[in-house]
Amino acid sequence: MLSPGTSADESKSTVARAGLDAIALKPAECDVSAAASIPAETVAIDYEGREYLPDPETLETLASDGDAEVLVTTPVRADGFDPLGDDSLSRALPDAVGRVLVAGHPAYLTDEECERAVAPRLGAALEDEPGAWVGTENVERIAMATGATQYDLLTRTTERELRALRAAGFAGDVAVYAPTVLADDEDAILDAVGAYVARRRPVAEKLPDDAPTNASASGRARDVLLEAATDYALVGSEAGVREQAEALREAGATTIVGYPARGLEAFAE
Structure with a gap:
């Protein structure tokens, strides 16, 4: 029963009020x-x-103590997670923990690992973990061919692409990942996601050379970064982020995953 003066929305958690289904964590x-x-x-x-x-x-503790499903991202080209080679780290994961299968970012791979074929490794990994999500970055067609839950990064074209997928008859699940900033303050937004959006190629091409990407950005650089923040991240008040999340669901997303770009504390209520 709600306390007097408390609305239904106010009784929900921050995650729910913001329209998010899942959160993404960076263990570093x-x-x-x-x-x-x-x-x-x-x-x-x-x-x-x-x-x-x-x-x-x-x-194991996180999966057993909390109510949430726990998924761990595993790069299928990396030693320890390679289903066609050394998969010792994969086998060490608790049974209660699910997986997000990705090709693996080159920054976290050796030159030899980068040369390994992605498609057969995703296929082999899905045989062992048929409920896994598949990260689509740089391997969109291969990921789509698996039929598994697609794990997409939010971009300025995501809504259009989702509608196209649904119109073409794709009935699978699509999870959309986005850095999330529950704030309207421009400086807070830039400090949280300015560097992230600046790495996106269309944004980098518009930025003046050597322009700062945090709250100290000014002029054209600031305008470009703030506009990009709404394309590549979920930013604004809880209600504003919820509206953006609902637009993604209307376009065809089934799960909205927010990365707390200002830290977990903002999501812990």
Whole structure:
């Protein structure tokens, strides 16, 4: 029963009020065990190199103590996660933990690992983990061919692409990942996601040379970054972010995954 003067929306968690289904964590930035206090349906743990991979005991505890489904991103070309080679790290993951299968960012791979074929490894990994999500970055067609849940990064064309997929008859699940800033303040937005959006090629091409990408940005650089923040991230008040999330669902997304770009504290209520 709600307390007097409390609306239904106010009784929901921050994650729910913002229209998010899941949160993504970067283990190099936070203690992933803290996610047990975040009321989300799913917790997706990014891969930032094997030195930051949470140990099996931490993952087991997170999966058993919280109510959320826990997914760990595993690069199928990397030693330890290669289903056609060394898969020791994959086999060490607790049974209660699901997976997001990705090709693997070159920044986290050796030259030899980068040369490994993606398609057969995704296929083999899905035989072992048929419920896994598949990250689509740089391997969109291969990911689509698997039929698994597609895990897409939010871009300025995401809504259009989702509508096209649904119109073409694609009936599978699509999870959309976006850095999320629950704030209207321009400086807060730029400090949180300015550097991230600046790395997107269409944005980098518009930015003046050597322009700062944080709150100190001014003039044209500031305008470009703030506009890009609405294309590549979910930013604004809880109500504003919820509106953006609902637009993505209307276009065809089934799960909205927010990365707390200002830290977990903003999502812990």
